[in-house]
Amino acid sequence: MVTRERPTLEEVARRAGVSRATVSRVVNGSTSVAAGIREAVNRAVDELGYVPNQAARSLVTQRTESIALILPETANRVFSDDLFFPAIIRGAGVELEAADKQLVLMMAGSARSHDRVERYAVAGHVDGVMFASMHGADPLPGTLVRLGIPVICSGRPIGGADVPYVDVDHFGGVAAAVRHLVAGGRKRIATIAGPQDMVAGIDRLAGYRATLEEAGLPQRTALGDFTRESGLTAMRSLLEADPALDAVFAASDMMAHGALAALRQAGRRVPDDVAVIGFDDFEISRYSDPPLTTVRQPIADMGRTMARQLLGLINGDPALPDAVVLPTELVVRDSA
Amino acid sequence: MVTRERPTLEEVARRAGVSRATVSRVVNGSTSVAAGIREAVNRAVDELGYVPNQAARSLVTQRTESIALILPETANRVFSDDLFFPAIIRGAGVELEAADKQLVLMMAGSARSHDRVERYAVAGHVDGVMFASMHGADPLPGTLVRLGIPVICSGRPIGGADVPYVDVDHFGGVAAAVRHLVAGGRKRIATIAGPQDMVAGIDRLAGYRATLEEAGLPQRTALGDFTRESGLTAMRSLLEADPALDAVFAASDMMAHGALAALRQAGRRVPDDVAVIGFDDFEISRYSDPPLTTVRQPIADMGRTMARQLLGLINGDPALPDAVVLPTELVVRDSA
């Protein structure tokens, strides 16, 4: 391996016949460098193939130009089935790329990795941290904020931690979905709720409850964990509890697909016998049988917004809202 | 924001009553430090909450403890439909995490981002670079290798670039799939091929061709780009060209699902009229109607292996193979 020696500022300076300081100013596009010198320096830079050493730069500027995105442990488990985190990554990636920042991905969840993340951020490896949908009342975001590290969460943090976040209008989306079912004449509307240690799970269940209450209709709840498998199981237990139910709202698309499978196995027609609505609007929901009616949440946008907010925080933007809530929208297809 | 000043080595040293060098040795777990002193230092570290500054450390060690994973531009487009890149990320992530390395994600493809990636790597921001399935004969991996940067590719590089890589046995997998169709008595076996500027596309088509030739059966090819939509379109054109075809091998699961949809629309039963086999074995293929027979490739394993190989390269492991080819396996379900 021919590890070519990388030229340093010093060498560029020598070649251009100026001082290190001047080269630094040219490289950083500073003003007040005579045109002639600037050219000479640029020529030397090109000839030597000079690229500034990031570590040296960070050491003095205290900036790394990179941002961490923390995924919960569950991402590991669910990744193969779930399209949520990839979309977050994509959205954040695009935004950060535009700002010339790097995206560092970390999995967290276990106590060990928890500590790792904290040390990593504190070591000054990144300029800020984004948390993707956490479980429970995770203390880590708050801890980092207290240490003076810019942080943003996806999903309103549970437990009242005072951390800026980006979220979507779960409640409104669910209300629209349930009202759609009610308007369609459904009387026995059940729900497959998500994990009750995540805002997404909590708020969607709350939306279901409030809307049915408002409509004066009975409620029936089964619990899932956002995965297809859990949706299938939950649907079975709902059918057993109330064979006459005529609609179900699932708090995630994957659970809705599980529910579709369970209904098919139980010989129910969708939407004739039972209407089904999901939440997410993943690509695959357009291709299910029948195509899934669902609440669209702008996941990639969420990633983008998180990145944008975090960049604002890092730059000390004064007029930055603590929270941004993105709209959701009911997408009506054939399943309800 | 209370940006608490982070303690430095100097302060720890002062508190422990020793020199900077000694603290450094304790922190790095070096030998030859008397137990008493070691304890005193550790106490000081804990009391002050000292965490080494990574930039300073990198500056002298020339190591950053992080690794870049480069995704092709298409990842952006396809991400919402595709489960390939997430699995690669997950696999690599797990392995790197175990080695206490960080994963930096970058999108490349455009000329601009190309340059960005090169500069980033050369700036010493990462210790090595992994490329996820590239299009065409990308010169970037070769360039980085020449610059002395450890590199590994997923998928044998096109154009004979001498870059170490990890790939799967496309040919063998496809051969098994096509033989399965032949053994099932299929006589008119078409294929939906992947992009011919990617090894995965090329090798899978080659496997189809060779195996059919061996069986003395006629060939028929349509081209897709691995997405569901392209699979649907390709299937339609295949049906038009040969309404009597009785089997199709799609070079990706998503294209196979598109094909299933096209066949359904055309009134063909699967597998009775037309047998379908895909390639990937994504989670969703277990839940399609009918469940998809497909060639499983160990994607997460590929990510893991890439990471492992790269770490070996970085550590100068002498007995490192240039190429690793992982096995594929036919998974028979109901579609063929």
Next chain:
DNA sequence: TCCCTATGATGAACCGGTTAAGTTCGAATG
């Protein structure tokens, strides 16, 4: 003519670690 002020370049301190070379000191050796 002389002094003052921009303008542009330079020298040197500094960021926070690592590590080679040097120092100290007590135990072992001849």
Next chain:
DNA sequence: CATTCGAACTTAACCGGTTCATCATAGGGA
């Protein structure tokens, strides 16, 4: 008892940039 040696620690150089205080030079005004 003098000498050698090795363990344990300190000193100081260095990594490669940024930036502030300083300085040189040319131009303008009194």
